[in-house]
Amino acid sequence: MTDFVDDFDELFGQVVDEDGLDDRENGGAARRYSSKSGLMIVVDCSRQMFVKDKDGATPFQAAMDVAFLTLKRRVVTDGASGSQVGLVFYNTKDTKNENGFENVYTLHSLGGIVVDRIKEVRLLASSSECAKFAEAHCGPAPLPDDCPLERALWLCNFAFSTAKFTKQDDQKVWLFTNNDNPFFDSDAAKVKLQKRMEDLFQAGQRVFLWPLVHDSSEFDENRFFRQAFAAQQLENETDLEVEQEEEPIIWVTAKARDNMAEFVKKKDFPKRRLAPMQIDLGNDVSFSVDLYPLFMRASVPTKEKIDARTNSILRTDTKYICKDTLTILTPDQILAYFPYGVKNRVKVVPEELVMLKDFGPAHHFTLLGFKDRDLLKPWHSVRSSYFVVPTEKPIRGSTKLFAALLDSLLCRKYIMICSGVLRRSEPVKLFAFMPRPERVNEDDETLVDPAGFDVVVLPWANDIRNLKPSALSSGSLEGGSNGAKKAGDGDNEAPAPPQAPADADMVEKAKALINKMRLPAHEETGRFEPFENPAIDKHFTVLEWAVLDGEGEIDWDEHEDDTTKLRDEDLGKSVRKLGTAFNEAYGGLEDEEAYKENEKERKRKMAAANKAAAGPPKKRARKAPADGDADGPPADWRDKLEKGTLSKLTIPVLKLILEDLGLSQTGKKAELVARIEESAGVKTEQE
Structure with missing residues (x-):
């Protein structure tokens, strides 16, 4: 089943x-189906976020990579719909926000996506700028009863409220940290942070956690976050207007850094x-x-037409x-x-x-x-x-x-x-x-x-459509329109020609080739692994490159990024060997040569049949020369020859003169005139 x-x-x-x-x-306009969309990116700036791994990268850089890919993707996909994004850091040693929350630094307030913001986030993802940012803003560990994360989430709630977001709008908070114990075992801070997250859930704001660790065993979500997200999942289950939400904890980034771009692309289309x-x-x-x-x-x-002078949409x-x-x-x-x-x-x-x-x-x-x-x-x-x-x-x-x-x-x-x-x-x-x-x-x-x-x-x-076997035979499909059948004449169709059965050797060679070229199934579901659409990927890649003022090269390699093309190195020696054996088993090379010979013979017979059906070729009536009689050359051509004006005659007239003299009529005009002059000169001397 x-x-x-x-x-x-x-x-x-x-x-x-x-x-x-x-x-x-x-x-019943259900929530989150509105065109208004907002995303607050909250990043931990504690010292452990700037510890390098064996590859020399830090969890903070991984968070900036996700932020950069998200901004770059949304500026071309959601820019026209008014998507807003903000970037906030917590556990910083300095304070910068409109509400004066300590140890919370707002780099980008919730607003539209512009190119300058994208470039700034891209710089933070580099090693040099990351080190400078850590030296300038990385703060010490908070006090036991202090929890800057609670104030950062409170700031997100204020940002959505100030931007006039409602519960029916799409409000998301992405939280990046590698600390599974943000309250440092303080019961008071734990209760305070739990209450703050419940306030966000009740306001229609969904929080997604990105654990920046190399292995899930390094992050114990059961210490706090799994309990905190229980309120969000309960809110979704009791709201019958929406479908079940995605898993709130996203195990990606530092462990699967190469897959972040694919994950961000998949988040473009929310479930509904x-x-x-x-x-x-x-x-x-x-x-x-x-x-x-x-x-x-x-x-x-769909592309929009704009005024070339004002850039306004027409x-x-x-x-x-x-x-x-x-x-x-x-x-x-x-x-x-x-x-x-x-x-x-x-x-x-x-x-x-x-x-x-x-x-x-x-x-x-x-x-x-x-x-x-x-x-x-x-x-x-x-x-x-x-x-x-x-x-x-x-x-x-x-x-x-x-x-x-x-x-x-x-x-x-x-x-x-x-x-x-x-x-x-x-x-x-x-x-x-x-x-x-x-x-x-x-x-x-x-x-x-x-x-x-x-x-x-x-x-x-x-x-x-009730297609009969004869309609599907190779003979009815060959020749395009010549093989098409008119409606209503299906009963008079000839039976399909018998096909020669394949022998056991051909069947075994085909089975071996098919088994070797089977596409891999999905690791989790075991179903068919879908292909990425190369047209869409290339389109957005070029747009993202253009948005960044054409800096650098276009990050699109047809050989690497287009998964719909079969490459020689993907086949391997064993596949090529099985393909050759299968080709030899059914006589593919011989069939190809025979097909070419049969095609030549078919074209020759078709040309002969068309020629026979058309009948003998009709003779074209000779057009009368413009300066002569239709039955022969002009009478005064000898006078023009003596005067040296023979070259003023047209080529058809010159050919008529040569035909009258019994000479060859091929060649260019100068050759025709020389042949006439030479012939006339010999005759004159003989006379």
Whole structure:
């Protein structure tokens, strides 16, 4: 069962944002879906943050690397949407902030991302500037009852409040430290810091911890942070308008420094539900679910046109003008039509268009019945699949009914067939609900796959093509349009030619080659490891380079960064050896030479057939010379020869003279004139 669901996850990973669903259509704009986004980066500046490792790098530099990559990425992805970022240090020996909190230094207040800030953070990531910063700002260990981290988080709360962020906005705090005991075993400081973190959670601010250590064993999150984040996770579980959040502790950076860029890129797209839905089972029985996309297409942002003088974004206004009167048409003067037949048009008004698109209430699924699970094939999906989980809003008791239905379908090995309308003014679609059981890792008892339904979009009967075997034969596909079949003549198609079966040696060589070239699976999930989109990576890399005023070289190597290209060194000697053996087993080289010979013969026969069908070539009527008669050369050409003006005649006339003299007509104009003069001179002497 699990393998079948995994196949659907891999096969149906197409675009999912084409529906354009928005929770605001239901009057419930959920939090964090606002375009307003803010991030406060809080970095520990105690002495242990500047201790170098065996590679000569410090945890503080790792934090600055993440900050630099984040700013560089967000300036091109979130800059237009007004994303704001701030950078704060704590445990410093000096104080610099608007609220006067001791041992807290604000390098960048919460605000827009500019190039100067990015360059300043990049300098701090270098070894020389890091040493200067440590000498100038690195503070001593705080007193036992003192906790500068609490004041730094308080400053973040003030910053979001001053910038008029609300609980519905995206507010994040990234905390970088390698100290798992920030309160130094002081109960008073521990209670104070715990209360401060709860205040942030209640204000809609999510805190993410980045432990800057080389091994997770060096950082014991159970000493304080795991308990502190319990309040944040409880806040997310009780808020039914949002999905479960990511793990608040991010084990990356110093241990996996090379993967920081990939991690920051993955944080560009926050998780969100697509829409709240209601499933009607009939007899006034229904329950509510949340619909989630399994994949979200990452695309290059749409370019904007700006004024070359002011750099302001241009606004486009469209006006429709009457061809006859040259007056601007109003909306009530414009109609739409649907073609009917060849020349007929069925005109419709906007009210009729709305009526044509009305197929019942939006955000509803209606149960049609149940089918055996084996009847659903992977190729039945016409687009990417969704995933639904129960929610208690607006129908209470939905979770119990959802769980009972899920368990019943899993036991009977059934799927649920429903019709549904995902949003207003959208045609009704057909869906198959594939039950998915909960899957837990046996080693650490962590959740691998949640329980729920995979929602597969099915084709209608009108969409299915019944292709016959003869339509898929190599003969019908060869020659492009020549091999295409007209609609309706499928019954008269000739049967596909028999194919020669492969022998046992060919099969074994193919198996060996396929097993050797199998792509590795994901280390954690065991599923297909996805590829990075080289077009998007290159686009943002070039934009980031341009934002920094084109300093240095573009950090893009097609040979290293484009993972979609197969390189010779990736194959290895064993793969090349198996490929050669497989090629020899089925006679690939001989087939290639035979194909070339057959292609030449086919082209020769086609040219001969076309020539025979066209008939004998038609003779072109000779065009009359401009200065002579159509039947022969001009009569006065000898006079022009004596006067030496023969070269003024055109080439066609000169050829007529040569034809009359029985001489060759090839060559350039000067050669034709010389041949005529030489021939005329000999004849004159003979006379």
